[in-house]
Amino acid sequence: MKKNRLIHLLLIFPMILFAQSKAITGTVIDENKMPLPGVSILIKDLKIGSFTDFDGLFSLTVPEAGKTLVFSYLGYITKELVIGNKRTFNIQLEIDTNNTLEEIVVVGYGSQRKSDITGSVASVKVDDIAAAQNSTVDALLQGRAAGVQVTQNAGSPGSGVSVKIRGASSLRGNNEPLYVIDGVIISSAGEDAANASTDANSLEETQNGLNGINPRDIESMEVLKDASATAIYGSRGANGVILITTKKGKSGKTSIQAYVNTSVSEITERYDVLDAFGYANYQNEALLLTGGAPRFSISDASIFPIAADGTVSDTAAEQHNWHDEIYKQGFSKSTGASFSGGTEKGNYYASVGYNDQGGIVENSRLQNGNFSINLNQDLSDKFSISAKLNAFYSNGNFAQDGDRAGGQRSFVGNILRYPTLVSDGGTFDNEDGISSPFTWVNDFQDTSEESRFIGSLALVYKFNIKGLKYKLQAGGNMRNKERRRFYGLTTFQGSSTNGSLSVSNLNTKSYQVNNLLTYNRTFNKKHRINGVIGMTYDVRDIKNSLYAVNDFSTTEFGVDQPIYGQQISRPLDVLPLKSQLLSYLSRVNYSFDNKYIITGTFRADGSSKFSKENRYSYFPSFSLAWRANNEKFLENSEIINELKFRIGWGMTGNQGISAYQTFANYGPTLYGNSEEGTNIGFVPLNVSNPNLKWETTGQLNVGLDFGLWKNRITGTLDAYDKQTDDLLLNQPLGPSSGFTSLLVNRGSLNNKGVELTLNGTLIDKNDFSIDIGGNIAFNKSKIQNLGGTPEDIYINGNIENRVFYRGQNISTGNYFRAPANIFMEGEEVGLFYGFETDGIYQTEDVITVSGAEAGDVRIVDQNGDDAITEADRTIIGNPNPDFVYGGYLSMNYKRLNLSVQMNGVYGNEIANGNLIQLGTAEGRSANILSQAYNNAWRPDAQSNTYPRVGYTRESGSPAITDRIIEDGSFLRISNITLGYDIPVEKTNVFSSANVYVTGMNLFTFTDYSGYNPEITNFMNNGNIVGVDWNGFPNAQTIMLGLNLKF
Secondary structure: HHHHHHHHHHHHHHHHHHOOEEEEEEEOOOOOOOOOOOOOEEEEOOOOOOEEOOOOOEEEEEOOOOOOEEEOOOOOOOEEEEEEOOEEEEOOOOOOOHHHHHOOEEEEOOEEHHOOOOOOOEEEOOOOOHHHHOOOHHHHHHOOOOOOEEEEOOOOEEOOHHHHEOOOOOOOOOOOOOOOOOOEEEEEOOOOOOOOOOOEEOOOOOOOOOOOOOOOHEEEEEEEOHHHHHHHHHHOOOOOOEEEEEEEOEEEEEEEEEEEEEEEEEOOOOEEOHHHHHHHHHHHHHHHHOOOOOEEEEEOOEEEEEOOOOOOOOOOOOOOOOHHHOOOOOOEEEEEEEEEOOOEEEEEEEEEEEEEHHHHHHHHOEOOOOEEEEEEEEEEOOEEEEEEEEEEEEEEEEOOOOOOOHHHHHHHHHHHOOOOOEEEEOOOOOOOOOOOHHHHHHHHHHHEEEEEEEEEEEEEEOOOOEEEEEEEEEEEEEEEEEEEEEEEEOOHHHHHHEEEEEEEEEEEEEEEEEEEEEEEEEEEEOOOEEEEEEEEEEEEEEEEEEEEEEEOOOOOHHHHHHEEEEEEEEEEEEEEEEEEEEEEEEEEEEOOOOOEEEEEEEEEEEEEEOOOHEEEEEEEEEEEEEEHHHHOOOOOOOOOOEEEEEEEEEEEEEEOOOOOOOOOOEEEEEOOOOOEEEEEEEEEOOOOOOOOOEEEOOOOOOOEEEEEEOOOEEEEEEEEEEEOOOEEEEEEOHHOOOOEEEEEEEEEEEEEEEEEEEEEEEEOOOOOEEEEEEEEEEEEEEEEOOOOOEEEEEEOEEEEEEEEEEEEOOOOOOOOOOOOEEOOOHHHHHHEEEEEEEEOOOOOOOOOOOOOOOOOOOOOOOOOOOOOOOOHOOOOOOOOOOOEEEOOOOOEEEEEEEEEEEEEEEEEEEEOOOOHHHHHOOOOOOOOHHHHHHOOEEOOOOOOOEOOOOOOOOOOOOOOOOOOEEEOOEEEEEEEEEEEEOOOOOOOOOOOEEEEEEEEEEEEOOOOOOOOOOOOOOOOOOOOOEEEEOOOOEEEEEEEEEEEEE
């Protein structure tokens, strides 16, 4: 009977409790008066509550016993309000400036409290405006993280982007960081379809290997910089690691966000070459100096060609400004939408996007579309599952192309050096015998088609032991890219082969399986343990297919019909590469009393790229941190809110070689037979070296994180010493071996540097705020050992016996055919190497150098033998910057918002190879700089800047001169955005709307005379550093966009 009464009371109690309940509603906003989703609202002392939806709205039924509401959200001050008779609440939460370090940060194979981080990790938050301004994920990092140098060219859609973290760790050019997207490793940052052309001069423009990831889908990016943070990635962590976390849905009703923007771009800088009249005067003077007759007759605004017999043509020559005629405004547009939502048990996020980028050349265009979906669901109290898929497709055509021979055989070289006077129906009688720059618009194609799929599936199981979880994740990345390049009959390449087409296909498949056991628990509010142990297995399968044909019966179909090529210059060549990596990893992070933190990691990697004896390598790390702000002597400080000291050491590695390089590889060779046919044989391609092993990098890092005056000023200071040993280098071999070099482990490289980041809130009032910040990074590289034999070399006029090797020859033509760089023990990486000059020989000078005369460039005769030879080469410049920096300004006033982003480099030099011809009035038909002609040395107007008209010693020179070495320092205002939040709160359709106008690359302050001080030539070639050789111009862009939230 008593039992029945108890049951009756339990059943009726809720009815009594809610008999006099009432419904309340409200809105929660943040410090910027924007809706704050996911805020917890609890009725104090009762287990009743709710969460705000994506619009910051909530509703709750409050029983009579409920007296107080408690609003809480991570990173914000918890707020309590007495309910009373109110039924509607509008709440604004304030940021908890005393707990900013409790933010959760993604680290390798897990996450940690920011306060527990002991390594050097930079976090980059990605908002809608930043995502709209960048088409690739690597470009998002430019100027936003200390020690991260991003080099890109906005004028070329889809062009390659180079990212370096804390300088170069290798001399092989393989210095791109590792990218990890939601736990899936992406190893294609510097990867592109191979060059299928059989022309040894061909120089294929690098395209971006990270296309396919929509910046708008990114929630945050973490840059792991020191070895204590990257060691858990072992052999892949030597160049730093970039962790990308994509967006996922939150509890609440479906939220829809849409965007649309359009932009126009145009060239930013130009070379000041001779116009038609200047060119005519130049040609006439050059001919008169050699005893010839003038070539042009100038009459008012017209210029008439003069025939060899002295007859002046009745038809004026065409006058051209190739910059104006070839470079046009490029129009682009982008649109897309995302859909997200969820319940307490799961959430979803999906997005679609379309981009149409028009380049600054008429036939340059890149179109792409992407789709992504992110699903998370709790299957039970113990099991949860997540699935992610990203699909991408693109196609484009690119007008720019290069040629190692330089000159007018490349797109940019043609525009710069082609005569501005044209006669004879559109062609001009020049030495190169090629057509005008319109060739690259009308008779050249560089098409690209790419598809990509990135996906992962993860299952998480929670054990009965609190804080213990097991995660099984499988992820993959499939990429297919086809690139076709066609040269028509009016191009130099096509005219010599009657049309030329090369086709390359890149097919990559990679997958990985992660087995991870994690533990995260706090004991007695003083002891916190965060650990992971696991095993990963990675497989990467690459296949390059190459094919080339010449001699087209018709060129009407361009890239579309290889069958019309009558001569196969390269039979279908398939180059397969497959590698596997088996790894064991662990990390333990322990925090005591929120003051003392210790982290240790260990990873063992076994790679199929190396022989069994050297297959495994081991990568430990150890780091400590002390949160001094939680000590008694600082806990009540009104000035210092955060003060954390860090120190860490770790080892990482680099397996940056192709598969099978430890073996003797063989390949096909074609040769003719007596029956006028072709035989195919096999020839060795390399000398095997089974002793190859990993490059290893050890790094010591000391750091400081601080926050002052309630964190109105925050900052990070790091100093590091990074040492790479067992460098993978090519050792030259004697001619008797039949091979030029052998890949070996020898040498060491050191990088030392300091990084500083500062952020401050200058004003923070209800409707007005100003935030400002910046970062600067100093890095000094030094080659410590190359393992070679010392040779004599001149340095600062003195002969020294040093170990060094020269870089790769830049060109195969008559100009810039020598290496620009030298790699020397005791010096920085890739110093410029060539002839030192001392002005121009004047009439009164006593000239002892053989073959020189007044008006010639005065090349310093280092060894005093009265002859200029290769022995007179010396150090003439340094491509390495003293420091790189970035900064931002953010202002908000009521509904207006303004943001400014800047980045720069200081102290580096650039070898501007374009000046070799442009800066010398040789008297040939190629065009030159206006100053090179107008200020050329003449007997009656002697100059010490430019040599005489007719000076031709640059052609075939065994070395470059310091005349082409320029200061590459620059400051670029990379982005200015002005936005306005449209008042839509009272509508039933939109929850927010923002319209904005953005200017990108509007201002660049530099002394560099070339198109762009951000050099993208040879970006993945470690033997050529800081060289501008027919580099494509940059572009400035104005964008108008609209973001909507439903």
